[in-house]
Amino acid sequence: MTRPTAIVIGSGIGGIACAIRLQSLGFDTRIVEQLDDVGGRAYVRRAEGFTFDMGPTVLTVPHFIEELFSLERDVAMLTAPDFPADVFADGQRIRSGISGGFNTSRYLDIVPILPFYRIYFDDSTFFDYDADPVNVRAQIARLAPEDLDGYDRFHEAARAIFQRGFLELGYTYFGSLGSMLAVVPDLLKLGAVRPLFSLISKYFKNDKMRQVFSFEPLLIGGNPLKVPAIYAMIHFVEKTWGVHYAMGGTGALVKALVAKFEELGGTVQLNAEVARIDVEKRGRQRVATGVSLASGETLAADLIVSNADYATTYLRLIDKAHRRINRDAVVKFRKQSMSLMVIYFGYEKRDGDPDVRHHNIILGPRYEELLTDIFERKVLAEDFSQYLHIPTLTDPSLAPPGHHAAYTLIPVPNTLGDIDWDAVGEGFADKVLNFLDDRGYIPGLRERLVYRSFVTPDYFAQTLGAYAGNGFGVEPRLTQTAFFRPHNRSEDLTNLYLVGQGTQPGGGTPSVMMSAKMTAREIARDYAVDPRIVAGMGYLSPMDFERQAHVA
Template sequence: MTTLPAPRADLPLPSLTRKRAIIVGAGIGGLSLGIRLQSLGFETTIVERLDGPGGRAYQKRTPDGYVFDMGPTVLTVPHFIEELFALERGHAHLNAPDYPPETLSGERVKEGVSGGPRTSEYVTLVPILPFYRIAFHDGTFFDYDGDPESTRRQIADLAPEDLAGYERFHADAEAIFRRGFLELGYTHFGDVGTMMKVVPDLLRLDAVRTLFSFTSKYFQSDKMRQVFSFETLLVGGNPLSVPAIYAMIHFVEKTWGIHYAMGGTGALVRAFVRKFEELGGVMRYGAGVDEILVTDRRGGPVRFPGRGGRVARGVRLDGGEELTADIVVSNGDWANTYLKRVPAAARVVNSDPRVRAARQSMSLLVIYFGFKDDGGPLPLKHHNILLGPRYEGLLGEIFGKKVLGEDFSQYLHVPTLTDPTLAPAGHHAAYTLVPVPHNASGLDWAVEGPRLVDRAFADIEARGMIPRLRERLTHLEYIDPNYFEQTLDSYLGNAFGPEPMLVQSAYFRPHNRSEDVKNLYLVGAGAQPGGGTPSVMMSAKMTARLIASDFGIHPDVQN
């Protein structure tokens, strides 16, 4: 059985008690946790089945000169990023304020460089305004930038009957944000008692009804109901079923803005890798994990299901190589972590029936394309939401019936409006994302994929968003639920982990510390608090705190 690589020669040698960690998956969650574990004094190796880092945030470079972020493109809460770049070996700062007062001033960065001094040493973050252009099917649009005055002006133009409702929504969403994000955001709900303590507050804030029902209390217009509920789709949640606590997203964006990493999200991923390696961490690519090694407390095989006595000892890679460690953390898909990598005899809480019964988030069809810039203006912003003629009915088909409807909505991302380096001169790089059912639908994507690609392009042309798009195309490729299931090893091809419904949130969401196996932890979108880039970075801090507590490590300094 091989041991993990020794620390780099240019860093201090570890003490005899220094622990070794393996993180499975080099997504943003795995990299964020790797940086934190190095700051705690662990010797950490991240094993990644792909040929490069990022996971869902993998970045693709094409031979014809295009650069495509294949996953997340919306960055917010830049001080979460600054925290990671400010960490040093032996200085974990886990007890530092989660929201330093200077980050809560309400002064959004509107121009220049954002993110903090340490961030700027690794990557350049710039603010994006408006946050989104939300285009309705009738040709009108709403530019959402988080500025209450701008919001009021646009509501007055599109739905004046909702001006008073917006004021009430704004106040109630802020209350949910302050309690649900600022006070409870980093709470690990590992037991029922912790959950029950917050239930009265959630009921008082009316945060347990569905988000769409919550917004419908304040807005009469279908357009405004969509504007203030669509954002959960960007983290895999159905506005018709996610709890209203997700109204806090409105204030997360309003407080910290939306940002872009020059060079794409892939540039941020590479910066995290650089920081991790500077702290002595080791990356291994093309290293898929076949099994998480679990023994009884005496080191023997686990033969029968039952509570207690099961300990994670390392991993076996696809090629048969075994790596030992004191802790194992999965940044992979929650369902497949347990169904495929933890022996069934080692699982009681996360048994096959329980895991398979969980509702998974929807999947995606994402089209990556390049096109010629003909010199004409595009009625587009960096982030664009192209809403179809239906909203509630369409969501019901995607999440409930699991069928492709007669229409669809799209998220159209055109980063070259901000960063021309992602495409050859005189061209744009873009992607458009269409929410679709995951693979429990039984849809044949070899047939449906090309059809939906053509329908998406036809819709973009018909709306006048990119005139003559298909004539101007110079690059085209796409991914569908099979990519998520086969390449990213995501159960049923889900794109965001367990669907964030009320009964799969907080205590009811997979725990960051395994209930079944000692020294096995989870991080990322499938764990608490949930999906989305800021939540994934929060997940890493939550898991690091659990590990520090379990191993008796001082949460701020490790000698």
């Protein structure tokens, strides 16, 4: 019997995860990637002996990764529990040095990172952010003792939002307005639709604590002043499952997922830029039938999944004559996330270096006003905040002996602002690196710098094909959440689906893996896949994986 065929446009983590699921569902699946290597935003830059993850570096919810590595051909595991109780029960989490499960560990090593982040304030004080309630309370007592009671109340509010918003609704696909309206009363009761910063300010009086407990949406492209308070669940997601690192970098995770996909029989075609999604009219329906590449090659398939940017998918790849819902005006009306400047640099180690950590959040002198400059005014401010990532503190293999590989990421306006990055990029990069040197985060950096490069919003727009140079797809705000976020099943074309950060549920590595499962479920439903294949094998908890590992 001939297996149906699928094409996935783009090899970001969401695209690869969806391709693995489709292959296990019984589709012969091909990934087409425009770049010369896999990863999309998780592309890897190698230069002068250094290895740099160009995109995501924070891994959470490792059992999402474990589930992908547990899939088999014609065993899709789509109806198993998404969040079985023993995965998040306090007494049964994996707390050893290995944070990957049994099947993950066959492909790569994933290790926990502590603290999750060191958060530096402009006065050089800092907060070590982790899951230990004793440590968190001690940090608050040191910096803002007046907020200890507020933290306890916030903790309970975040727990309730996490329970309803993530554990119960995390995998809900809001394909209809009715599905959204059904959960609104619960979200209103929890206060989950008010702006996150407003919720945080209800519990914390101190500006530093307000920043500590609201910054995380920036890691998925959200403005803490605008995202709905349901994103308080990020605090509990990290608290429940920790923050992790793939040895070899996120690029090693991408390569391992591709290896899994190819073991299942899938294929990857690099240097394969899609110029057009091919469409046929069949009565009243418009049906996606394949893709045409920029090279002139055409590839037919029974279904198409786009892991490309949502706006780019509709504006560039589908003729407007075939778009009745996602018309130009609708697509362009959606708010895009901010963009990024990312500076990749290698430097010599030195005895007595300050005790910076793997993940460092360095906040500038302004918070709310800077967010408004970035997201609303779209101007490049004189001050900035940054995320400094030094993975060689955990994994020395990413740099030559005696050196560190690092990157620092600065949120900046997307290209809908009026900034000439060709003119200001070099000077801005110098300013940021000089700041790290002068303020003592990496003293003497200018003298021991041996490699430097950077990307600006132009890279996101031109190389990655992100509309308006967005860093994280459609901005997560209330009017672009759940049903109001782009849908994983196209309303315009039969046989076209979307996956990744621009679709439901949103941005971030765990969310794009959730998006892949949502999209695969919709495809399984639409194609009436054999229920025995969809059910697959039973879900194994992390404790089951540990027991298997000990037996092995």
